[in-house]
Structure formats: structure tokens, C-alpha cells
Amino acid sequence: MSPRPAARRDHWSALGLAVLALGYLLAGRRYPLDTLATPGPGIFPLAAGLALLALAVWQGLDGWWRPAALALAVTAASRLLFGTWLGVPLP
Amino acid sequence: MSDLFVALTPANLLACFAGVVLGTIVGVLPGLGPAGAMALVLPLTIKLGPTAGLIMLAGIYYGSMYGGSTTSILVNVPGEAASVVTTIDGYRLARKGRAGAALAIAAIASFVAGTFSVVALQLAAPFVARLALAFGPAEYFAFALLGVTLLANLTGGARAKSLAMVVAGIMLSTVGMDPLGGTVRFTFDVAGAQAGLSFIAVTAGLFGVAEVLATIAAPADFAPVARVPFRALYPSREELRRSVPPMLRGTVLGFLVGLVPGPAATIASFVSYGVEKRVSRYRHEIGTGAIEGVAGPEAANNAAAGGGMIPLLALGLPFTPSTAVLLSGMLLMSVTPGPFLLRDHPQVFWGVIGSFYIGNVMLLLLNLPLVGIFARVATIPPRYLMPGVLVLCSVAAYSDNNNAFDVWVMVGAGVLGYAMRGLGYDPAPLVLGLVLGPVLERSLLQALTIGRGDPRELWSSAPAAIMLVATAVVLLAPAARAGLRLWTRERAS
Numbered sequence: 185m186s187p188r189p190a191a192r193r194d195h196w197s198a199l200g201l202a203v204l205a206l207g208y209l210l211a212g213r214r215y216p217l218d219t220l221a222t223p224g225p226g227i228f229p230l231a232a233g234l235a236l237l238a239l240a241v242w243q244g245l246d247g248w249w250r251p252a253a254l255a256l257a258v259t260a261a262s263r264l265l266f267g268t269w270l271g272v273p274l275p
Numbered sequence: 276m277s278d279l280f281v282a283l284t285p286a287n288l289l290a291c292f293a294g295v296v297l298g299t300i301v302g303v304l305p306g307l308g309p310a311g312a313m314a315l316v317l318p319l320t321i322k323l324g325p326t327a328g329l330i331m332l333a334g335i336y337y338g339s340m341y342g343g344s345t346t347s348i349l350v351n352v353p354g355e356a357a358s359v360v361t362t363i364d365g366y367r368l369a370r371k372g373r374a375g376a377a378l379a380i381a382a383i384a385s386f387v388a389g390t391f392s393v394v395a396l397q398l399a400a401p402f403v404a405r406l407a408l409a410f411g412p413a414e415y416f417a418f419a420l421l422g423v424t425l426l427a428n429l430t431g432g433a434r435a436k437s438l439a440m441v442v443a444g445i446m447l448s449t450v451g452m453d454p455l456g457g458t459v460r461f462t463f464d465v466a467g468a469q470a471g472l473s474f475i476a477v478t479a480g481l482f483g484v485a486e487v488l489a490t491i492a493a494p495a496d497f498a499p500v501a502r503v504p505f506r507a508l509y510p511s512r513e514e515l516r517r518s519v520p521p522m523l524r525g526t527v528l529g530f531l532v533g534l535v536p537g538p539a540a541t542i543a544s545f546v547s548y549g550v551e552k553r554v555s556r557y558r559h560e561i562g563t564g565a566i567e568g569v570a571g572p573e574a575a576n577n578a579a580a581g582g583g584m585i586p587l588l589a590l591g592l593p594f595t596p597s598t599a600v601l602l603s604g605m606l607l608m609s610v611t612p613g614p615f616l617l618r619d620h621p622q623v624f625w626g627v628i629g630s631f632y633i634g635n636v637m638l639l640l641l642n643l644p645l646v647g648i649f650a651r652v653a654t655i656p657p658r659y660l661m662p663g664v665l666v667l668c669s670v671a672a673y674s675d676n677n678n679a680f681d682v683w684v685m686v687g688a689g690v691l692g693y694a695m696r697g698l699g700y701d702p703a704p705l706v707l708g709l710v711l712g713p714v715l716e717r718s719l720l721q722a723l724t725i726g727r728g729d730p731r732e733l734w735s736s737a738p739a740a741i742m743l744v745a746t747a748v749v750l751l752a753p754a755a756r757a758g759l760r761l762w763t764r765e766r767a768s
Contacts, residue, residue, distance in 0.1 A: 194433075211461060215453075215460055220728035222724065225453040232442055232446045243435045243436065254751075258751075
């Protein structure tokens, strides 16, 4: 069965947003990131571009893919926060 | 306290009247904006003396908040940034033939909120200004982040779509000079883009031009509003009753948001709309032309305008372009705002406060009788109205910086807005991102610099940490709920 027109439209618009985010990230590569202590002009556009890319991917997913992606993202973020950053020993 | 009556002298009454009339006109016409209008009349107000001059400038400031709703409701073109959210339900009410009711409720809500904020300003200025001072870059970043996350679900559409539009707006806000280092970004060597994308041009395009394109594309969908009898121009008892709770909520909320540095009136109107969508008894109607969607935001932006005066008068700190012009006016008139204003210039302080009461009454008396005249605009057939809207948008876009590039931005935003409608995206979150983008960037980079690159600086204080946790909860809770629902359904089947 083919997807509903609204769902198909959402997939196409998600693809458009992803292309926009990638184009923005590519254009933003020319601005230096510098360091976190002295953040450069490229750091905020990088964060914004990645956020839009993540949202575009999220919008393009449906069914079980969404909770699976969310679980994966939360696991990766927790690993980064507790394991890498705060140094809490994880099982 | 007897200095409060200084506002009643004929010269001050006249200055107040001239200010509120000019402010209403500025609010009705998109483009110039209150700060621009105040800057234009600044030389004249210096000649009037400090009290009358500042009363006139303040009148323009809060008068524009009243007038800003008029074009939002009638032609879907916000008069100024704080009225963007009013277009959502206001314009739909106008299409239903309730333009008069929406305009009247907007005027009444503005009056109630304006009066409340003056009373609160008078009583609470010293205390609340101290609270607002406690906001550093980290708290401000957390507050703005929580704000955009909460408000991303403004129109009741898909949360991911709204969040994507907020981020797209933030991305648009990065065009031009970066707020800290001054590096020019994403201009692609177009000289006109160096100052950034004009907010007015983007808004006029997304709302006004997109509306014109939609009317051209589907002329049959545009049913001109039938002329209604005079009595029906005003709100019914039911509409008045339904407006009271959102008006009160918007008033308190707007005043509190007004204390926080930034585009308070705009943020307050969006916050109020978001709150109404969650707590109103008629929340299912909001977005389809509900009076609550006009009463709450209109009350909030006027209350925020009053709240925004506290840091200016009590501390001498302007947080909006309009209060910055007011500060320059004070300094030019040898009046230094701050803790000693009350001691050194009691007549100026109380005279300006007193004029707020009088100005709010004047605005109500001015706006209510004009409702009938304004509401007739909605009955004009689109073949006459839409070219006018297009001219209005073009003039607004061009006059912002006297820059032809902004007119092209408006056209681009118009096409984008039209496409967004077709794909089910609402432009309001994008506008919010455009406004809050520089605030988020500046506060994030400042916090990182203060913390010497340690991101923990972002949640080093209790208020910032609480707001960031709340942001995470707001972001993750709906997805977790949806996942749980899906899991339960799968198990059941």
C-alpha cells in the first residue's frame, strides 16, 4: 500500500529541510570555530545546522523508527555526558 | 506622589494625546516601528521640555502596541513584531466576519494590561528590577531556549515541524554580522545583506505576500466578508466572557516577561499564545479564529511594554530599541534615569507614570469608536485589497533600511511562506526563531566565554539548571509518550 499523500508530502519536506541544513553547514564551514573559551563565528551556525538536520531526520522517520532513534540519541548523549565528560564509570 | 498630577496639565495632556495618536498610526502601518518613529520626533520632544517630551515619546511607545494589532487582524500583516501572533486567530476571525469584535477585544485587552502594568510598575519597580538583574548570559540562554521549545508548538501542528521552523528562523538570523566578533556571515558578497535580514521584510513576506499569493492561487477560497450591522461590530457577551481569563493570564505573564531583557513584547505575545493553547477551555478552537488567541497575546504585549519600563526607569538600562530611544531622549533632556531619578526629577518620573494612566484611557477612547472604520477594510474585495497589501508590504520592507535588497528578501519570504502553507508549516515559529536567534547566540557565546570554555557554566546557577531541565522534559516528554502509546497499541494487537 502506498503512503498517504500527507505522509509523502512530509517525507519530501523533510528531505528538503535536510538538504537545506547540509547546504547551510557546508556554507558555514568557511567561518572558524576557534575554541569553546573563545568561540568563533562558526560555532553557533554549526549547532543550528546540526539541529535542523536532526529535526529533518526525525520528521522523515515514522512508526518504530522514531522511538528507536530517540533511544539511540538518549543513549549516545548519556554516554557522552556521564562516561566521557563527567567520568562516571558505566557498567 | 502629588507629582502624579503633573500629567494633567494641558501641555502634558496634549503631548500624551499626540504621542498615543502617532503611536497608534505607527502601529497600524507596518515598517517604521515605534523605535523609528520615536527617533524621528526626538528633536521635537526636546523642545517640549523633559516631562512633556518624555510623555510624548512614551505615548508613541505604548500607542504602537495598541495599533499593531489592527493590520494583523484585518489584512494578516503584523504592524510590528509583537503583533505577529495576533495574525493567527485575528485574521481568521476577520474572515469569519468578526473583525470588529477582534479589534475591540484587542483594544480592551491592551487597556486592561496597560493599566495593570502601570500600577505594577508604580508599586514593584525597585524589587523586580533587582530580580531581573540576576539574569546573566547563562540564565538568559536557558530562558530563551526554554521559550522557543515551549512555543514551538504554537499552532497545534506537528512539534517537529514547528521546531524545524524555529531553527530555520535562527539560521536566518545568522545572516549578517555575528553579534560578538562582527564577522560577516552568509551574505555571499551581497552588500545589502551585511546588516542581516530585515525582520520587517521577512515578516511582510511570510504573512502579507504569502496571503496575496494564496489569494491569487485560489481566488474562489477567498470569500469577501459580508458587511455586518453596526451592533455586530462589537464583541458579543459570550466573546467578552471568553476573553476575560486569557486577558488576565496574558497581563500577568506579559508583565513578568517584560522584566527580562530582550524583545519582551514579542516574546510575551508568543508565550501567552502558547499558554492559551494549553490551558484555555477553548484550546481546540485556538488557531481557527478564537477570541482567546487575540485577547491573551494583545494583553501580554501591552503588559510587557509596561514591564520593560522598569529596568529603564529604575536602573537606566534599556532592553528594547524603543526604550533605548527613550533613554537617549532622557539623556538629551539632562534627565539621568536610574536609582536617583525619583530623588532628582520626581516630576518627570511621576509625570510619565501618570501619563500612562491617561494615555491608556485615551487609547481606549480612540480605538473603540474607530473599530467600525477599521472593520470595513475586511469587506473590501480582494482584487482591490491585495494590491494595496502588496504595496504596503513593499513600502514597509524598503523603508526599514531604505534598501532595495530588503524588497527582494520580502519577495523570497513571500514565496517561502506560500510554499510553507502548502506543506503544512506555520510561519510564526520561524519569526520567533528570527527574533530570538541573536539573543540565543549572544548569551550562549558570552556564557561560554565567562566559563572559559567550560559548558558547565550554562547550568552553573540553579535557575539556569532548572530551566534547562525543563527544556529537556518539554522536548522529550511528547516523544516518550508517543513511543509508550505505540508500544501499548502493539502489545494490544
